[in-house]
Amino acid sequence: MGVLVEAKSLYVGYKNEPIIRNANFKIYTKDFVFLTGVSGSGKTTIIKSLYGEVPVLKGSLNVGGIELNKIRKSKLSYLRKYLGVVFQDYKLIPEWTILKNVMLPMLIAGIDKKTAEEEAMKLLNKVKLSHKLDKFPAELSGGEQQRAAIARAIIHDPVMILADEPISGLDEYSANLVMELFIMANREKDITIMIASHYLPQTFNINYRQIHLEKGQVYELS
Amino acid sequence: MNSLKSHAALILALISILISIFLFRLFNNVLHQYQQNILNNYSIVIVSEKEINHLDIKEIGKIEKIDISKQLNSMKRKFKNLNLASIKMPYFYKLKLKTLPSPQKLNEIEQTLKSYPYIKRVLTYRSSQTKIYNLLMLLKITSNLFMIIIAVLGFLLIIKQLEVWKLEHNERMYIMELFGAPFWFRGAALFKIAFIDSIIALLSTFAIIFYMQNSIMYKTILKDLNISLNMNMQQEFLILLIVSFSISLLSSAVVVIGRNK
Numbered sequence: 001m002g003v004l005v006e007a008k009s010l011y012v013g014y015k016n017e018p019i020i021r022n023a024n025f026k027i028y029t030k031d032f033v034f035l036t037g038v039s040g041s042g043k044t045t046i047i048k049s050l051y052g053e054v055p056v057l058k059g060s061l062n063v064g065g066i067e068l069n070k071i072r073k074s075k076l077s078y079l080r081k082y083l084g085v086v087f088q089d090y091k092l093i094p095e096w097t098i099l100k101n102v103m104l105p106m107l108i109a110g111i112d113k114k115t116a117e118e119e120a121m122k123l124l125n126k127v128k129l130s131h132k133l134d135k136f137p138a139e140l141s142g143g144e145q146q147r148a149a150i151a152r153a154i155i156h157d158p159v160m161i162l163a164d165e166p167i168s169g170l171d172e173y174s175a176n177l178v179m180e181l182f183i184m185a186n187r188e189k190d191i192t193i194m195i196a197s198h199y200l201p202q203t204f205n206i207n208y209r210q211i212h213l214e215k216g217q218v219y220e221l222s
Numbered sequence: 223m224n225s226l227k228s229h230a231a232l233i234l235a236l237i238s239i240l241i242s243i244f245l246f247r248l249f250n251n252v253l254h255q256y257q258q259n260i261l262n263n264y265s266i267v268i269v270s271e272k273e274i275n276h277l278d279i280k281e282i283g284k285i286e287k288i289d290i291s292k293q294l295n296s297m298k299r300k301f302k303n304l305n306l307a308s309i310k311m312p313y314f315y316k317l318k319l320k321t322l323p324s325p326q327k328l329n330e331i332e333q334t335l336k337s338y339p340y341i342k343r344v345l346t347y348r349s350s351q352t353k354i355y356n357l358l359m360l361l362k363i364t365s366n367l368f369m370i371i372i373a374v375l376g377f378l379l380i381i382k383q384l385e386v387w388k389l390e391h392n393e394r395m396y397i398m399e400l401f402g403a404p405f406w407f408r409g410a411a412l413f414k415i416a417f418i419d420s421i422i423a424l425l426s427t428f429a430i431i432f433y434m435q436n437s438i439m440y441k442t443i444l445k446d447l448n449i450s451l452n453m454n455m456q457q458e459f460l461i462l463l464i465v466s467f468s469i470s471l472l473s474s475a476v477v478v479i480g481r482n483k
Protein backbone atom coordinates (compact mmCIF):
# COMPACT_ATOMS: atom_id res chain seq x y z
CA MET A 1 0.00 0.00 0.00
CA GLY A 2 1.33 3.40 -0.95
CA VAL A 3 1.29 6.47 1.24
CA LEU A 4 -1.67 8.70 0.41
CA VAL A 5 -1.37 11.24 3.21
CA GLU A 6 1.75 12.18 5.10
CA ALA A 7 1.94 14.77 7.85
CA LYS A 8 5.35 15.80 9.18
CA SER A 9 5.73 18.14 12.18
CA LEU A 10 2.38 19.54 11.15
CA TYR A 11 0.81 22.61 12.73
CA VAL A 12 -2.66 23.57 11.54
CA GLY A 13 -5.13 26.11 12.82
CA TYR A 14 -6.62 29.52 12.26
CA LYS A 15 -5.00 32.94 12.26
CA ASN A 16 -1.61 31.61 13.34
CA GLU A 17 -3.10 29.86 16.37
CA PRO A 18 -2.37 26.17 15.98
CA ILE A 19 -5.07 23.71 17.02
CA ILE A 20 -3.01 20.71 15.97
CA ARG A 21 0.61 20.85 17.06
CA ASN A 22 3.54 18.86 15.76
CA ALA A 23 1.46 16.05 14.24
CA ASN A 24 3.11 13.16 12.45
CA PHE A 25 1.00 10.50 10.78
CA LYS A 26 0.57 8.56 7.58
CA ILE A 27 -2.51 7.27 5.79
CA TYR A 28 -2.09 4.59 3.18
CA THR A 29 -4.17 3.82 0.11
CA LYS A 30 -7.18 1.57 0.89
CA ASP A 31 -6.74 2.39 4.59
CA PHE A 32 -9.73 2.55 6.87
CA VAL A 33 -8.88 5.08 9.57
CA PHE A 34 -10.80 6.28 12.57
CA LEU A 35 -9.82 9.68 13.88
CA THR A 36 -10.92 9.70 17.48
CA GLY A 37 -10.87 12.16 20.32
CA VAL A 38 -13.14 14.14 22.56
CA SER A 39 -14.97 17.27 21.39
CA GLY A 40 -12.57 20.09 20.72
CA SER A 41 -9.57 17.79 20.34
CA GLY A 42 -9.09 18.88 16.70
CA LYS A 43 -10.69 16.07 14.67
CA THR A 44 -12.60 18.45 12.43
CA THR A 45 -9.50 20.61 12.04
CA ILE A 46 -7.49 17.62 10.78
CA ILE A 47 -10.27 16.63 8.37
CA LYS A 48 -10.59 20.21 7.12
CA SER A 49 -6.86 20.57 6.69
CA LEU A 50 -6.86 17.49 4.47
CA TYR A 51 -9.16 19.14 1.95
CA GLY A 52 -7.46 22.50 2.34
CA GLU A 53 -10.05 24.43 4.29
CA VAL A 54 -7.81 24.98 7.30
CA PRO A 55 -4.36 26.28 6.44
CA VAL A 56 -1.12 24.56 7.25
CA LEU A 57 0.77 26.89 9.58
CA LYS A 58 4.01 24.94 9.84
CA GLY A 59 5.43 21.60 8.79
CA SER A 60 4.29 19.60 5.84
CA LEU A 61 1.03 17.96 4.80
CA ASN A 62 1.08 15.95 1.61
CA VAL A 63 -2.19 14.62 0.18
CA GLY A 64 -1.93 12.51 -2.95
CA GLY A 65 1.38 14.10 -3.88
CA ILE A 66 0.14 17.65 -3.36
CA GLU A 67 1.86 19.75 -0.68
CA LEU A 68 -0.97 21.58 1.07
CA ASN A 69 1.24 24.26 2.61
CA LYS A 70 2.20 25.54 -0.84
CA ILE A 71 -1.10 24.96 -2.59
CA ARG A 72 -2.74 27.53 -4.83
CA LYS A 73 -6.53 27.90 -4.96
CA SER A 74 -6.73 26.45 -8.48
CA LYS A 75 -4.77 23.40 -7.36
CA LEU A 76 -7.08 23.03 -4.35
CA SER A 77 -10.08 22.57 -6.66
CA TYR A 78 -8.08 19.94 -8.51
CA LEU A 79 -7.33 18.09 -5.24
CA ARG A 80 -10.93 18.25 -4.06
CA LYS A 81 -12.16 16.56 -7.22
CA TYR A 82 -10.30 13.46 -6.04
CA LEU A 83 -11.76 13.54 -2.54
CA GLY A 84 -15.19 12.80 -1.17
CA VAL A 85 -16.36 14.69 1.87
CA VAL A 86 -19.12 13.73 4.30
CA PHE A 87 -20.30 16.06 7.04
CA GLN A 88 -22.20 15.69 10.25
CA ASP A 89 -24.80 18.15 8.92
CA TYR A 90 -24.84 16.41 5.49
CA LYS A 91 -24.37 19.63 3.49
CA LEU A 92 -26.79 18.72 0.74
CA ILE A 93 -27.88 21.56 -1.52
CA PRO A 94 -31.38 22.34 -0.17
CA GLU A 95 -32.89 23.55 -3.46
CA TRP A 96 -31.70 20.50 -5.41
CA THR A 97 -33.34 17.07 -5.46
CA ILE A 98 -31.52 14.14 -3.90
CA LEU A 99 -30.71 12.80 -7.37
CA LYS A 100 -29.12 16.07 -8.45
CA ASN A 101 -27.23 16.37 -5.17
CA VAL A 102 -25.69 12.94 -5.71
CA MET A 103 -24.82 13.84 -9.30
CA LEU A 104 -22.88 16.95 -8.21
CA PRO A 105 -19.27 15.60 -8.20
CA MET A 106 -19.78 14.00 -11.62
CA LEU A 107 -21.20 17.23 -13.05
CA ILE A 108 -18.20 19.10 -11.63
CA ALA A 109 -15.92 16.53 -13.28
CA GLY A 110 -17.57 17.40 -16.59
CA ILE A 111 -19.30 14.05 -17.06
CA ASP A 112 -22.45 14.31 -19.16
CA LYS A 113 -25.74 14.65 -17.37
CA LYS A 114 -27.20 11.35 -18.61
CA THR A 115 -24.25 9.25 -17.42
CA ALA A 116 -24.19 11.12 -14.11
CA GLU A 117 -27.90 10.51 -13.67
CA GLU A 118 -27.57 6.79 -14.38
CA GLU A 119 -24.67 6.47 -11.95
CA ALA A 120 -26.51 8.45 -9.27
CA MET A 121 -29.60 6.28 -9.64
CA LYS A 122 -27.50 3.12 -9.25
CA LEU A 123 -25.90 4.47 -6.10
CA LEU A 124 -29.18 5.69 -4.65
CA ASN A 125 -30.47 2.20 -5.18
CA LYS A 126 -27.47 0.83 -3.26
CA VAL A 127 -28.02 3.21 -0.36
CA LYS A 128 -31.72 2.30 -0.38
CA LEU A 129 -32.96 5.68 -1.48
CA SER A 130 -34.18 4.91 -4.99
CA HIS A 131 -37.71 5.83 -3.95
CA LYS A 132 -36.58 9.29 -2.76
CA LEU A 133 -34.58 10.54 -5.70
CA ASP A 134 -37.04 13.31 -6.58
CA LYS A 135 -37.34 14.50 -3.01
CA PHE A 136 -35.58 17.52 -1.58
CA PRO A 137 -33.18 17.12 1.39
CA ALA A 138 -35.65 18.70 3.82
CA GLU A 139 -38.13 15.92 3.01
CA LEU A 140 -35.72 13.18 4.16
CA SER A 141 -34.77 11.97 7.64
CA GLY A 142 -31.26 12.57 9.02
CA GLY A 143 -30.17 8.99 8.26
CA GLU A 144 -31.52 9.20 4.72
CA GLN A 145 -29.78 12.51 4.11
CA GLN A 146 -26.50 11.05 5.36
CA ARG A 147 -26.85 8.06 3.04
CA ALA A 148 -27.44 10.45 0.16
CA ALA A 149 -24.36 12.43 1.25
CA ILE A 150 -22.27 9.23 1.20
CA ALA A 151 -23.61 8.37 -2.24
CA ARG A 152 -22.51 11.83 -3.35
CA ALA A 153 -19.09 11.32 -1.77
CA ILE A 154 -18.40 8.06 -3.61
CA ILE A 155 -20.07 8.63 -6.98
CA HIS A 156 -16.92 9.94 -8.66
CA ASP A 157 -14.70 7.17 -7.25
CA PRO A 158 -12.53 9.44 -5.11
CA VAL A 159 -9.19 8.25 -3.77
CA MET A 160 -10.25 9.12 -0.25
CA ILE A 161 -13.41 9.90 1.69
CA LEU A 162 -13.13 12.27 4.61
CA ALA A 163 -16.08 11.97 6.95
CA ASP A 164 -16.57 14.34 9.85
CA GLU A 165 -18.78 12.79 12.56
CA PRO A 166 -20.99 11.07 9.98
CA ILE A 167 -23.01 9.02 12.44
CA SER A 168 -23.46 11.34 15.38
CA GLY A 169 -27.09 12.24 15.79
CA LEU A 170 -28.26 9.19 13.86
CA ASP A 171 -30.24 6.32 15.35
CA GLU A 172 -28.55 2.91 15.63
CA TYR A 173 -30.17 1.50 12.49
CA SER A 174 -29.13 4.51 10.36
CA ALA A 175 -25.66 4.62 11.92
CA ASN A 176 -25.08 0.95 11.05
CA LEU A 177 -26.34 1.49 7.52
CA VAL A 178 -24.01 4.46 7.07
CA MET A 179 -21.00 2.51 8.38
CA GLU A 180 -21.83 -0.37 6.04
CA LEU A 181 -21.72 2.07 3.16
CA PHE A 182 -18.23 3.18 4.15
CA ILE A 183 -17.11 -0.43 4.37
CA MET A 184 -18.62 -1.13 0.96
CA ALA A 185 -16.81 1.87 -0.55
CA ASN A 186 -13.54 0.69 1.00
CA ARG A 187 -13.90 -2.95 -0.02
CA GLU A 188 -15.56 -2.65 -3.41
CA LYS A 189 -14.03 0.56 -4.70
CA ASP A 190 -10.71 0.57 -2.78
CA ILE A 191 -11.47 4.03 -1.47
CA THR A 192 -9.39 5.17 1.52
CA ILE A 193 -11.72 6.13 4.34
CA MET A 194 -11.01 8.51 7.19
CA ILE A 195 -13.78 8.95 9.72
CA ALA A 196 -13.65 11.46 12.53
CA SER A 197 -15.70 10.17 15.43
CA HIS A 198 -16.06 10.50 19.20
CA TYR A 199 -15.91 6.75 19.59
CA LEU A 200 -15.23 3.51 17.75
CA PRO A 201 -18.22 1.38 16.73
CA GLN A 202 -18.73 -1.62 18.98
CA THR A 203 -19.20 -4.19 16.26
CA PHE A 204 -17.19 -3.46 13.21
CA ASN A 205 -16.30 -6.08 10.66
CA ILE A 206 -13.23 -4.55 9.04
CA ASN A 207 -9.55 -3.99 9.76
CA TYR A 208 -9.00 -0.40 10.66
CA ARG A 209 -6.39 1.92 12.08
CA GLN A 210 -6.96 4.49 14.77
CA ILE A 211 -5.46 7.94 15.07
CA HIS A 212 -6.23 9.52 18.38
CA LEU A 213 -6.22 13.21 19.18
CA GLU A 214 -5.77 14.67 22.59
CA LYS A 215 -5.25 18.35 23.35
CA GLY A 216 -3.97 19.03 19.87
CA GLN A 217 -1.48 16.13 19.94
CA VAL A 218 -1.78 13.22 17.51
CA TYR A 219 -1.16 9.60 18.47
CA GLU A 220 -1.22 6.69 16.02
CA LEU A 221 -2.69 3.87 18.10
CA SER A 222 -2.86 0.96 15.71
CA MET B 223 -42.31 34.79 -4.48
CA ASN B 224 -38.82 35.48 -3.11
CA SER B 225 -37.31 34.49 -6.42
CA LEU B 226 -39.68 36.88 -8.20
CA LYS B 227 -38.66 39.66 -5.81
CA SER B 228 -35.01 38.85 -6.40
CA HIS B 229 -35.52 39.06 -10.19
CA ALA B 230 -37.59 42.24 -9.94
CA ALA B 231 -34.95 43.99 -7.85
CA LEU B 232 -32.20 43.42 -10.39
CA ILE B 233 -34.43 44.08 -13.40
CA LEU B 234 -35.70 47.39 -11.98
CA ALA B 235 -32.18 48.47 -11.06
CA LEU B 236 -30.92 47.61 -14.52
CA ILE B 237 -33.85 49.36 -16.21
CA SER B 238 -33.20 52.53 -14.23
CA ILE B 239 -29.50 52.46 -15.16
CA LEU B 240 -30.19 51.69 -18.83
CA ILE B 241 -32.85 54.38 -19.13
CA SER B 242 -30.62 56.94 -17.44
CA ILE B 243 -27.79 56.09 -19.85
CA PHE B 244 -30.12 56.32 -22.84
CA LEU B 245 -31.67 59.60 -21.66
CA PHE B 246 -28.20 60.97 -20.94
CA ARG B 247 -27.19 60.22 -24.52
CA LEU B 248 -30.52 61.43 -25.90
CA PHE B 249 -30.41 64.74 -24.01
CA ASN B 250 -26.85 65.35 -25.07
CA ASN B 251 -27.80 64.59 -28.65
CA VAL B 252 -30.84 66.90 -28.48
CA LEU B 253 -28.79 69.66 -26.88
CA HIS B 254 -26.05 69.22 -29.43
CA GLN B 255 -28.58 69.42 -32.27
CA TYR B 256 -30.17 72.46 -30.68
CA GLN B 257 -26.77 74.11 -30.27
CA GLN B 258 -26.08 73.41 -33.93
CA ASN B 259 -29.40 75.04 -34.88
CA ILE B 260 -28.55 78.12 -32.82
CA LEU B 261 -25.06 78.16 -34.25
CA ASN B 262 -26.41 78.01 -37.81
CA ASN B 263 -28.57 81.02 -37.10
CA TYR B 264 -25.92 82.92 -35.20
CA SER B 265 -23.11 85.04 -36.54
CA ILE B 266 -20.91 87.94 -35.52
CA VAL B 267 -21.18 90.93 -37.79
CA ILE B 268 -18.12 93.03 -38.42
CA VAL B 269 -17.53 96.23 -40.38
CA SER B 270 -14.14 96.47 -41.97
CA GLU B 271 -12.31 99.14 -43.92
CA LYS B 272 -10.70 96.60 -46.17
CA GLU B 273 -11.69 93.31 -47.69
CA ILE B 274 -11.19 90.26 -45.50
CA ASN B 275 -10.63 86.72 -46.73
CA HIS B 276 -9.08 85.27 -43.65
CA LEU B 277 -8.89 86.03 -39.96
CA ASP B 278 -6.43 84.33 -37.66
CA ILE B 279 -9.03 83.28 -35.05
CA LYS B 280 -9.47 79.52 -34.65
CA GLU B 281 -13.10 79.73 -33.50
CA ILE B 282 -14.20 81.28 -36.78
CA GLY B 283 -15.42 78.73 -39.26
CA LYS B 284 -16.59 80.82 -42.21
CA ILE B 285 -16.43 84.44 -43.33
CA GLU B 286 -19.39 85.56 -45.44
CA LYS B 287 -19.50 88.92 -47.12
CA ILE B 288 -22.82 90.73 -46.60
CA ASP B 289 -24.24 92.06 -49.83
CA ILE B 290 -25.35 95.63 -49.11
CA SER B 291 -26.31 96.58 -52.70
CA LYS B 292 -30.02 96.33 -51.86
CA GLN B 293 -29.64 98.71 -48.95
CA LEU B 294 -27.56 101.09 -51.09
CA ASN B 295 -30.19 101.11 -53.83
CA SER B 296 -32.86 101.81 -51.29
CA MET B 297 -30.78 104.70 -49.94
CA LYS B 298 -30.27 106.00 -53.45
CA ARG B 299 -34.03 106.10 -53.95
CA LYS B 300 -34.65 107.83 -50.62
CA PHE B 301 -31.83 110.37 -50.81
CA LYS B 302 -31.66 111.40 -54.41
CA ASN B 303 -29.10 114.12 -53.75
CA LEU B 304 -26.71 111.73 -52.16
CA ASN B 305 -23.64 110.97 -54.22
CA LEU B 306 -22.73 107.52 -53.07
CA ALA B 307 -19.93 107.19 -55.54
CA SER B 308 -17.95 109.79 -53.64
CA ILE B 309 -18.28 107.83 -50.39
CA LYS B 310 -15.93 104.94 -49.71
CA MET B 311 -18.21 102.25 -48.39
CA PRO B 312 -16.93 99.83 -45.70
CA TYR B 313 -17.17 96.06 -46.04
CA PHE B 314 -19.69 94.07 -43.98
CA TYR B 315 -19.06 90.48 -42.98
CA LYS B 316 -20.87 87.70 -41.15
CA LEU B 317 -18.54 85.47 -39.16
CA LYS B 318 -19.86 81.96 -38.61
CA LEU B 319 -18.40 80.19 -35.60
CA LYS B 320 -17.41 76.53 -35.34
CA THR B 321 -19.02 75.98 -31.92
CA LEU B 322 -21.43 77.87 -29.73
CA PRO B 323 -19.11 80.01 -27.60
CA SER B 324 -19.40 80.64 -23.90
CA PRO B 325 -19.90 84.30 -22.89
CA GLN B 326 -16.21 84.46 -21.90
CA LYS B 327 -15.10 83.01 -25.21
CA LEU B 328 -17.35 85.39 -27.10
CA ASN B 329 -15.81 88.30 -25.23
CA GLU B 330 -12.33 87.06 -26.15
CA ILE B 331 -13.31 86.79 -29.81
CA GLU B 332 -14.77 90.27 -29.72
CA GLN B 333 -11.60 91.72 -28.20
CA THR B 334 -9.41 89.95 -30.75
CA LEU B 335 -11.55 91.25 -33.61
CA LYS B 336 -11.40 94.75 -32.22
CA SER B 337 -7.63 94.55 -32.06
CA TYR B 338 -7.48 94.47 -35.88
CA PRO B 339 -6.96 98.11 -36.94
CA TYR B 340 -9.16 97.83 -40.06
CA ILE B 341 -12.14 96.37 -38.19
CA LYS B 342 -14.25 99.30 -37.15
CA ARG B 343 -17.33 97.70 -35.63
CA VAL B 344 -18.03 94.29 -34.05
CA LEU B 345 -21.59 93.18 -33.32
CA THR B 346 -21.80 90.01 -31.26
CA TYR B 347 -25.43 90.20 -29.99
CA ARG B 348 -23.87 89.02 -26.78
CA SER B 349 -26.84 89.56 -24.49
CA SER B 350 -29.25 87.18 -26.27
CA GLN B 351 -26.47 84.71 -27.09
CA THR B 352 -25.40 84.58 -23.42
CA LYS B 353 -28.96 83.92 -22.29
CA ILE B 354 -29.36 81.04 -24.73
CA TYR B 355 -25.97 79.62 -23.86
CA ASN B 356 -26.62 79.75 -20.12
CA LEU B 357 -30.05 78.22 -20.57
CA LEU B 358 -28.58 75.34 -22.54
CA MET B 359 -25.83 74.78 -19.99
CA LEU B 360 -28.37 74.81 -17.17
CA LEU B 361 -30.46 72.24 -19.02
CA LYS B 362 -27.44 70.10 -19.71
CA ILE B 363 -26.14 70.16 -16.14
CA THR B 364 -29.60 69.55 -14.63
CA SER B 365 -30.42 66.67 -16.95
CA ASN B 366 -26.98 65.09 -16.51
CA LEU B 367 -27.23 65.41 -12.74
CA PHE B 368 -30.68 63.85 -12.81
CA MET B 369 -29.45 60.93 -14.90
CA ILE B 370 -26.45 60.42 -12.60
CA ILE B 371 -28.76 60.33 -9.56
CA ILE B 372 -30.99 57.72 -11.23
CA ALA B 373 -27.94 55.64 -12.20
CA VAL B 374 -26.50 55.86 -8.68
CA LEU B 375 -29.83 54.76 -7.21
CA GLY B 376 -29.82 51.86 -9.65
CA PHE B 377 -26.32 50.87 -8.55
CA LEU B 378 -27.35 51.10 -4.89
CA LEU B 379 -30.24 48.76 -5.64
CA ILE B 380 -27.82 46.35 -7.28
CA ILE B 381 -25.47 46.47 -4.28
CA LYS B 382 -28.44 45.64 -2.05
CA GLN B 383 -29.31 42.79 -4.39
CA LEU B 384 -25.74 41.49 -4.16
CA GLU B 385 -26.18 41.15 -0.40
CA VAL B 386 -29.39 39.18 -0.93
CA TRP B 387 -27.68 36.97 -3.50
CA LYS B 388 -24.79 36.33 -1.14
CA LEU B 389 -27.21 35.01 1.46
CA GLU B 390 -29.25 33.02 -1.04
CA HIS B 391 -26.39 31.35 -2.89
CA ASN B 392 -23.65 31.16 -0.28
CA GLU B 393 -24.40 27.65 0.98
CA ARG B 394 -24.73 26.10 -2.47
CA MET B 395 -21.50 27.71 -3.67
CA TYR B 396 -19.68 26.56 -0.53
CA ILE B 397 -20.82 22.95 -1.02
CA MET B 398 -19.77 23.06 -4.66
CA GLU B 399 -16.41 24.50 -3.65
CA LEU B 400 -15.90 21.57 -1.27
CA PHE B 401 -16.20 19.22 -4.22
CA GLY B 402 -13.74 21.23 -6.30
CA ALA B 403 -16.20 23.09 -8.51
CA PRO B 404 -14.52 25.71 -10.67
CA PHE B 405 -15.55 29.39 -10.61
CA TRP B 406 -17.96 29.19 -13.57
CA PHE B 407 -19.67 26.10 -12.16
CA ARG B 408 -20.19 27.67 -8.72
CA GLY B 409 -21.60 30.81 -10.28
CA ALA B 410 -23.61 29.09 -13.04
CA ALA B 411 -26.99 29.63 -11.37
CA LEU B 412 -26.20 33.27 -10.65
CA PHE B 413 -24.84 33.90 -14.13
CA LYS B 414 -28.01 32.40 -15.57
CA ILE B 415 -30.20 34.70 -13.45
CA ALA B 416 -28.03 37.68 -14.38
CA PHE B 417 -28.20 36.81 -18.08
CA ILE B 418 -31.98 36.38 -18.10
CA ASP B 419 -32.53 39.52 -16.02
CA SER B 420 -30.31 41.63 -18.23
CA ILE B 421 -32.21 40.49 -21.33
CA ILE B 422 -35.56 41.28 -19.65
CA ALA B 423 -34.23 44.67 -18.48
CA LEU B 424 -32.90 45.48 -21.95
CA LEU B 425 -36.15 44.57 -23.70
CA SER B 426 -38.20 46.48 -21.11
CA THR B 427 -35.97 49.53 -21.55
CA PHE B 428 -36.37 49.42 -25.30
CA ALA B 429 -40.12 49.02 -24.95
CA ILE B 430 -40.15 52.20 -22.83
CA ILE B 431 -37.90 54.01 -25.33
CA PHE B 432 -40.08 52.87 -28.24
CA TYR B 433 -43.20 54.09 -26.44
CA MET B 434 -41.52 57.40 -25.62
CA GLN B 435 -40.26 57.97 -29.15
CA ASN B 436 -43.66 57.30 -30.61
CA SER B 437 -45.53 59.51 -28.20
CA ILE B 438 -47.12 62.60 -29.74
CA MET B 439 -45.68 64.83 -27.02
CA TYR B 440 -42.11 63.73 -27.75
CA LYS B 441 -42.53 64.20 -31.47
CA THR B 442 -44.17 67.63 -31.00
CA ILE B 443 -41.37 68.86 -28.75
CA LEU B 444 -38.68 67.82 -31.21
CA LYS B 445 -40.64 69.34 -34.11
CA ASP B 446 -41.13 72.62 -32.23
CA LEU B 447 -37.42 72.75 -31.47
CA ASN B 448 -36.71 72.00 -35.12
CA ILE B 449 -34.58 69.04 -34.14
CA SER B 450 -34.17 65.91 -36.16
CA LEU B 451 -32.35 63.36 -34.02
CA ASN B 452 -29.56 61.44 -35.64
CA MET B 453 -29.33 58.62 -33.09
CA ASN B 454 -28.48 55.21 -34.46
CA MET B 455 -30.86 52.96 -32.55
CA GLN B 456 -28.93 49.80 -33.43
CA GLN B 457 -25.84 51.35 -31.91
CA GLU B 458 -27.83 52.44 -28.85
CA PHE B 459 -29.18 48.89 -28.48
CA LEU B 460 -25.65 47.51 -28.65
CA ILE B 461 -24.38 49.99 -26.04
CA LEU B 462 -27.23 49.19 -23.64
CA LEU B 463 -26.79 45.46 -24.28
CA ILE B 464 -23.11 45.66 -23.34
CA VAL B 465 -23.86 47.81 -20.27
CA SER B 466 -26.68 45.52 -19.15
CA PHE B 467 -24.64 42.31 -19.51
CA SER B 468 -21.54 43.86 -17.99
CA ILE B 469 -23.33 45.12 -14.88
CA SER B 470 -25.30 41.96 -14.21
CA LEU B 471 -22.49 39.51 -14.95
CA LEU B 472 -19.98 41.59 -13.01
CA SER B 473 -22.38 41.72 -10.05
CA SER B 474 -22.79 37.94 -10.06
CA ALA B 475 -19.02 37.48 -10.40
CA VAL B 476 -18.56 39.72 -7.36
CA VAL B 477 -20.91 37.47 -5.37
CA VAL B 478 -19.12 34.28 -6.46
CA ILE B 479 -15.66 35.71 -5.73
CA GLY B 480 -16.69 37.33 -2.45
CA ARG B 481 -18.47 34.27 -1.08
CA ASN B 482 -18.45 34.35 2.72
CA LYS B 483 -16.16 31.74 4.13
